[in-house]
Amino acid sequence: MAQLLTAIPIVDEHHVDRRRYPHGVAFIDGQYLPMSEAKISVLDWGFLHSDATYDTVHVWNGRFFRLDLHLDRFWGGVERLRMKLPHDREKIASILNNCVALSGHKSAYVEMICTRGSSPTFSRDPRQAENRFIAFAVPFGSVANKEQLERGLHVAISETVRIPPESVDPAIKNYHWLDLVKGLFDAYDMGAETALIVDTNGHIAEGPGFNVFVVRDGFLRTPAFGVLPGITRRTVFDLCAGTGLSATAADISRAEIKAADEVFITSTAGGIMPVTCIDGAAIANGQVGPVTRRLMDLYWQKHTDPQWSTAVEYP
């Protein structure tokens, strides 16, 4: 017995985390902290059940891009999940600004998160949980690296089916990513760099953190069903409206995407990014196409337009 007792470890008073994190600043439980100190309880339902919603906006050269649209989508998700934010919209916008300003980043990836939180009694009733708001700003990151942006991404279509919208509403931006991560591993196994997964009808849906567009005979199309209504996807529609290009949301089959003139993906993490190879076969001549190039240029130009962007207030 005495031997057993000496083997029992002590309970430490504080958590020590020796992992390294990117430079940035987070806001959690009312405090601004370096990323290495930003922690949530293991009892938070956001962690235990993926019971959370979030949004990601980026800052480019000191300006938020389409912040209002990201806040609208975040608010919609929070309401539909029956959560309550502890701050109003103006305060949250100022917290996001502060995270970026305190980090010093001129180009940043800025996340706002609402988790179900936890209940003091570990109750199984989500109504008893105290919801938690978290925000952070870290360096800007992209789905595609510099080389991939120049020559186009190599993508594989996985057999994995995206969680049906009847189960989880994709318009509520969420962390239910096991299907997307499985798709990514399938893609790596097929020698590709990233993945597209399919909807419940076998049509192309989306990829890990991005929507997809095809261009055929000058017309653009993006999946309508079972996908997150991405802000970058919406931005492509807005850019098309301003330039006379025609874009619609409708089903895309595997055969159609492979027979496209151009394919590109869209995400806050990287913007508009070309795809030049699918399942080992080149899209058209395997070069980044003119419509994709034109939209990429316009997209980045809009980042200085005050109608589409707002300046971060640095100290």
Ligand SMILES: Cc1ncc(COP(=O)(O)O)c(C=O)c1O
């Ligand atoms: C599943 C999914 N689809 C699409 C997107 C692209 O959305 P947005 O353009 O708003 O970044 C994301 C972004 O994270 C995503 O997680």
